[in-house]
Amino acid sequence: MNLVQLRGQLAWGLLDETRGIIRDISGGLSAWAPLIAGGAGAWALPLNGRAEPLRPLAGIEPAMFKRVMVSASCPAQGRALGVVMGACLTGRRSPLQSVCGYVGVTWEAGEPRPGPILVTGEEFAERAPGGQADRLAVALLAREETAALATGDLVIVPWTDPAPDLVDIFWRQPTTAKRP
Structure with missing residues (x-):
């Protein structure tokens, strides 16, 4: 979705x-x-x-999120991954059960700029390479230690070696499907 x-x-x-x-x-x-x-x-x-x-999409404004938090290990250049929290981590067996979805993030004048599409966790999980989910879980737990995460928070984490088709789902422009 x-x-x-x-x-x-x-x-x-x-x-x-x-x-x-x-x-x-x-x-x-x-x-x-x-x-x-x-x-x-x-x-x-x-x-x-x-x-x-349907129209060309601009990036999602940071004001769409409750808070925008950047991981200390995330360099302010290149591409990063934004994790959109759907619920707090309390009581969840896995931190990923608290994730609503993901956005691609680029940097503009040192500030994070979310891409145009928020991809829900289910679709991301289908395309993410092995080990990506484990790294995200660790990053969320590390952020939780310094700031209690809540619904609507955007947590920006490093994104190393993303698969090209995974990058495309965040920055692509939508097309209208041809009807028979």
Whole structure:
């Protein structure tokens, strides 16, 4: 599942390339991210019936997140991975059960700039190379020791040797599927 920022708004949308639209989601991350982190699918999103036509996407504004935290081990250059928290880590067997999704991050004048697409954890896990999830879990636990993570937080961690097709899902521009 791919989520994007609606044009000119601090609001989220569900990317629906098959229909050529972006479907509006009611409420912010705190309203629905815990459900997505818990494994619920698109059916759990509070879609409000409005949609906008598919268009070129800009990066997600940092204001879309509750807090933006950069790992101390993350160099402020190149590409990094943003982990979007869907729930706090307390009571979870694995830190990854608290993740709503992931965004690619680049750096602009030393500041993190999230890419245009938030990819949910399920889709990321299907494409991530072996060991990537373990490294993310360790990074989240390390961040949790210094700041209690909460729903809507964006935690930026180093991203070493990402698979090319994995990079593409974060920075690609959507296309409308051809109908028969």
